[in-house]
């Protein structure tokens with residue numbers, strides 16, 4: 045069994061759930077969809093980890109730290125034609141097309157499909173959202189019609205979702221007004237933020253990069269149906285960054301550390317997205333931030349304990365109730381995120397022998 049050093053009681057975890065939920069309901073949804081940052085949340089560069097989020101002053105438990113708007117988001121559902129979890133394709137809306145609270149809502153929701161019937165996963169919550177999203181969706185529509193079915197049958201849902209998310213990133217870039225997002229903010233925004241995400245072909249196993257290269261050559265070349273104007277290498281580099289930085293969207297909080305209560309899992313994934321600012325957060329297996337998407341696909345960070353000035357602000361990249369043992373956590377992080385976790389909890393749970401064996405772990409590179 046685990047040492048109980050990092051265990052949180054169920055009651056405390058539940059309290060944190062309520063804190064997060066309160067923050068989420070108190071957030072006013074503004075129509076401009078501007079991201080929001082806590083005044084004490086700053087960005088710095090760590091010599092080994094690279095970019096990181098740091099508290100410039102003490103932050104108390106339960107404070108709202110960040111609301112980030114997605115640069116691109118795709119729904120991830122089993123049966124898109126009828127699923128209530130499909131998100132409105134308008135990137136400034138992103139709400140679920142049908143939800144339990146929809147009947148009580150003042151804004152009516154009527155599932156509005158693409159007139160070209162590209163894929164059932166594309167739909168809007170009403171006609172106004174569809175009209176406002178025409179230019180952006182126009183970029184992806186032809187590509188979806190041409191390739192979605194064959195990618196899904198030949199390569200599977202995961203690769204289709206990954207490529208579609210890349211296409212949506214390129215679609216957002218195509219409608220982005222140059223110069224509209226000058227860095228008056230503390231954090232980069234827009235396409236320049238996407239370009240500065242970490243991750244490159246060197247990050248990933250050669251076999252993985254070769255497979256992505258094949259996908260780029262087959263489906264992602266710049267063309268009339270996908271006019272992005274980038275080289276194949278640049279698209280491949282974008283995939284490497286996206287895979288290292290994208291978030292799965294789950295109905296409940298990620299980052300609640302309760303070894304005694306597995307009912308605190310985050311639920312079934314319903315979407316995937318790339319967030320320019322939230323992506324800067326590094327991972328810890330006992331994070332001081334809990335994260336959860338709001339009803340508009342925005343990523344919300346809330347502190348789960350008091351944070352000291354100068355302390356790094358971390359999230360968990362996976363569901364802590366799913367991977368509990370040290371070996372399970374490290375294997376998952378190595379496979380999916382390509383790093384050896386040396387967070388306080390991992391170091392504290394290492395035995396002297398493990399210390400040595402794990403040092404050899406990152407070297408197993410290519411054949412998984």
Ligand SMILES: [Zn+2]
Nearest residue numbers: 132137169173
């Ligand atoms: Zn909408």
Ligand SMILES: [Zn+2]
Nearest residue numbers: 158160162185
């Ligand atoms: Zn379409």
Ligand SMILES: [Zn+2]
Nearest residue numbers: 329385387390
């Ligand atoms: Zn760890």
